[in-house]
Amino acid sequence: MTPTAAPYVLGVDTDATTLREADHLLRALAAELALPEGAFGCTHLVRDGRPRVALSLAVEAEPVLRTARDRLTARGYEVRDGAWDETGRAVLYPGAADLTGTLTVAELLARSAIDRVTVLGAPNEPAPDTRLVTRDHVRPHWQGGRLVLAAMPAVGGTLVPFEDPDPTPCCADH
Structure with missing residues (x-):
């Protein structure tokens, strides 16, 4: 939907x-x-x-x-x-509350309405067993009628959602 x-x-x-x-x-x-x-x-x-x-x-x-x-x-x-x-x-969205801690991409897709995970700068989708550290903040976007989570590489071969739950405001150190 x-x-x-x-x-x-x-x-x-x-x-x-x-x-x-x-x-x-x-x-x-x-x-x-x-x-x-x-x-x-x-x-x-x-x-x-x-x-x-x-x-x-x-x-x-x-x-x-x-x-x-x-x-x-x-x-x-x-x-x-x-x-x-x-x-x-x-x-x-359905399953959003279940996306906490570290999950595999397969678990994330099975537990929620998210249809797909993409990785910034990568030509292919991540393997189903790739670990994703949710940071308890998973905000996918609608793309072409599908709910897609953009992720990025993180420490230890894991992924994290692209959107940071605690972003540093622009010019915070000025």
Whole structure:
């Protein structure tokens, strides 16, 4: 179920300006709305006159989405039909909570909705037995209707997700 092909998808405009802030908001809203286990929640960078991080929620049941729309609108959020784009960054997805510690690529794919793992700079996908240190922060992106995790080589022949859970802000030492 991609954010654009899911039966029921909402876009939620926010004032979030960082991915961390948007992740926190998305998790809080999902808990408050009691979204079902199979729901997807994505972040989308919006680059218009007011740069921000918008959200999308995708579910398989229309009543769930209708309730979410009503509650979000009542809280002052601007809500629209559909995702912001087709390349959202997935924060909530089936199996996301099970992606902790170190897993093999095969385990990651079996436990979650992630369809594929790519390695930056590598022409081929990693072997199924390649170990991936999740850092408890696995944020795949939608690409061509598939949920794809970009990873990069790390110490000891392992991989780590490309997105760092604790990035150093630009110019932090200036």
